Amino acid sequence: MLSEWDYQAILLTLKLAVSATLILLIISPPLAWWLSHSKRFYRPFIEALVALPLVLPPTVLGFYLLLSFSPDSFLGGFWLTLTGHNLAFSFSGLLIASLIYSLPFVVQPLQSAFVNLDKSYLEVATTLGFNRIETFYRVIFPMVLPSFIIAGALGFAHTIGEFGVVLMIGGNIPGETQVLSIALFDHVETLQYTQAHFLAFSLLSFSMVLLMLIYGVLQKRQKRLYHA
Template identity: 65%
Template sequence: MSADFQALYITVKLALVTTVLLLLVSPPIAWWLAHSKNRYRTIAEALVALPLVLPPTVLGFYLLLAFSPQYFPGALWQDISGQSLAFSFTGLVIGSMIYSLPFVVQPLQSGFATLGVKELEAGATMGMSRLQRFRYIVVPMTKRSFMLAATLGFAHTMGEFGVVLMIGGNIPGETQVISIALFEHVEALEYQQAHIMAGGLMVFSMVLLLFIYGYLNRSQGKHQQTRFW
């Protein structure tokens, strides 16, 4: 397998793992942000949205320090696993989850905020637990938000550069992702390979966006038609 295909494989693997984990972690956060009256909610929202405005290299720098054996998270991980958290695929996953968190939480938060309470109250009167109400009522009614959150999280992770470079370095076959491989080709003046990789990413991104917006528009049209009739 060539270095470019290895970089593509690692990128897709990283995006898939990150998206799946975020879809497990983000719904409770989004639900709390959408319905909590806690006075600290604004601070929590700001922390979740921080990666949107923070330069990726700044976030990557502090994550690199946290992942190093000189600080508690990195030292604890090394004691448990015997391996360094920095410059590892696990470190890339954790960094990607933090960096892509707002792209998953915010669509879910918007969907949960507009959700009616009548269906949830009806489920409660039928004896459904909170988990059952979330699974059988909330998720089906906000599936468009889940679809958008998954797509944005996956696409955003696919295009990461600054964060993954800081915490993962550029180790071929281990932490080298497609954006870093593209940068290497440009630095080496290998423009043909760079064109192939950049063009492929552009086509992939466009197809992904066309799919998600087409799906959202169809779902919205069906919903409006149902309400009309």
């Protein structure tokens, strides 16, 4: 039913989603913590910049990223000098674009969790002599673990469903930059509806299951808070 290119698109999409999610779960917590506690005058600007992909059309973001990834630009030229490869129309370009595009879906759940964190636990950790790293891993992280799960799931799902940004950055190169959403679009364009139905139903089923898991985590968290 599916072609070799379809299976490669599935594997490439999973590789992209896993890579982006892992990186976002590393870089997002410090940013979310800063946004939830900083009183700097420029915090609203940073907050708006992080949230921009939520309201900006994907093709607009993809267009400006494509210009930034061009060999004639500073970033694209630096990457070409460093690696010998173009950043545009490459997996590396897709990954950077995915990090930017999915960033708010990971940062915002964590930021909300940090804002609502009971500060008394932090005070107890301070009196026990915990440093910042110990406080985070032994006190904060266990308390906001459900938010980390939700943030990771949202970032993963959002990366899998990308279309406009990845099309602008990576084009449609089978086996290299053709992700699942673009492969689905190709099948629809060429009237291959059997393959299109299979890919679309797979994405629909995955999204539904993932949302059920997210809402299940939220429900358990609400029950735990209610009985606390």
